[in-house]
Amino acid sequence: MYVAVKGGERAIDNAHQWLAEERRGDPSVPELTIPQIREQMRLAVNRVMAEGSLYDPDLAALAIKQARGDLIEAVFLIRAYRTTLPRLAASRPVDTGAMVIDRRISATFKDLPGGQVLGPTFDYTHRLLDFALMAEGGAPAPGAPTTGASPTAHVPHVTGFLNRDGLIEAASPDDTPPPDLTRQPMELPAGRALRLQALARADEGFVLSMAYSTQRGYGRTHAFVGELRIGRVAVEVDIPELGFAVGIGEIELTECETVNQFRGSKTEPPQFTRGYGLVPGQSERKAIAMSLVDRALRWQELGEDFTGAPAQDEEFVLMHCDNIQATGFLEHIKLPHYVDFQAELELVRKLRAEAQAMQEAAE
Structure with missing residues (x-):
């Protein structure tokens, strides 16, 4: 009990009022609307949704506005609100092979079956300030027609082509329902499904730092981006009374699969191994970083040596990434x-x- 605190309630009320004034800013400047944030700050909205574990662009935009652009505070608001929501059902695993593609690239295959789709990306832009954006109300210049995969086409994954030749580890099917990190505390050691959950909602900067450390040699994982894809997938829920699944909507996802050289072990031949990242919204930096860290954390199951790298330390990564x-x-x-x-x-x-008394006694 902090008995020295006096007049705290009044001071807190004044702080809240001052915060509201600071949030609004200059009253002569038009106030930001939720649709403006949702549509024009989409990458920030996507990050708040991913780290907040709640896919709702409007609520994420509201949280960003309320937090004055502090994305971590916005994530906090979203997570707090999420705890008030009931769980009505669990959806089926989404089929990313049936994704309606907005962006799909591969750093391993130039002539990618299904085609490379550059999509909306900063990769090929000049990092120069565009002062034309300061002209309020200016409409964007018309560009080339958007091209992408057909909404009805099934776009196969690149790792599937490697798998046909036995050059990449086969995916291990597991029908066991994964634990839910949003409702159960983290327990170590964690299975891969739980690790991926933690990384998906982890701080992007932390995951990026861990991934960068593996590229610099702390973990000995030299990865290639087998495929990076961004698009929309259908979400389906099984209805027991009907006996079949019903589509309840669609969400935007970013998926990344990396391939890493593996020299083999006593039980496995030399081949490529996988790293995986899946993040709500368009967040390719996070998805790539997540796949690198995922691969680094798999050292034990692949029979590799632990080098003491931070990205290989499950306890260090999972207990500090949130x-x-x-x-x-x-x-x-x-x-x-x-x-x-x-x-x-x-x-x-x-x-x-005591130290002074000892010194005086010694003199």
Whole structure:
């Protein structure tokens, strides 16, 4: 109990009012609307949805507005709201092979079956400020017609072509329902399904840092992007009364599969192994980084040596990747700790007095 705090309630109310004024900014400037944020800050919206574990662009846009653009605070708001929602059903696994493609590239096959679809990307832009964007109300210049895969076409995965020749590890089917990290605490050691859940909602910067460390040699995983695809997939739910699945909508996903050289073991021949990343919305940096970290964490099941790399350490990665947990633990130290500090202060004074007495006795 912090008895030294007086007048706190009034100060907090004033802080809330000041925060609302700061959030609004200059009243002479038109206020941002939720549709504007949703449509024009889509990548930020996608990140909040992914790390908040809730696919709702409108709510993510609202959270960004309420948080004044602080994406971690927006994620916190979304997660808090998510806890109030009931779970009505569990959907079937989505079929990313039936994805309506907006972007699909491969760094391993130039003549990719089904074609390379560059899609909306910063990859080929010049990193120069476009001052034309400061002209409010300007319509974008007309561009070339959008080309992509047919909505009805089944677009096979690149790893399937490697698998036909036995050059890549076969996917291990597992019908066991995975644990739900949003409703159950993390338990270690974690299976791959749980690790992928944690990485999908992990802080993008942290996952990027871990992935970069593997590329610099901390984990010995040199990956190639077998395929990166972005698009929309149907979400279906089984209805027991009907005996079949019903489509309830569609969501945008980013999927990345990386391939890594594997020299083989006593039981497995030399081949390529997989890293996997799947993230809601368009978030290819996160999906690629996630696939690299996923592969690094698989060292034990593949019979590889543990080199002590941070990205190979399951406990280190999974217990530190969540930005909400990290933020809560970090920011709690700015709250009142008067009693704790007074105890520390008295201890330091006592130690100094004892040290000084010993010094005087020695003289």
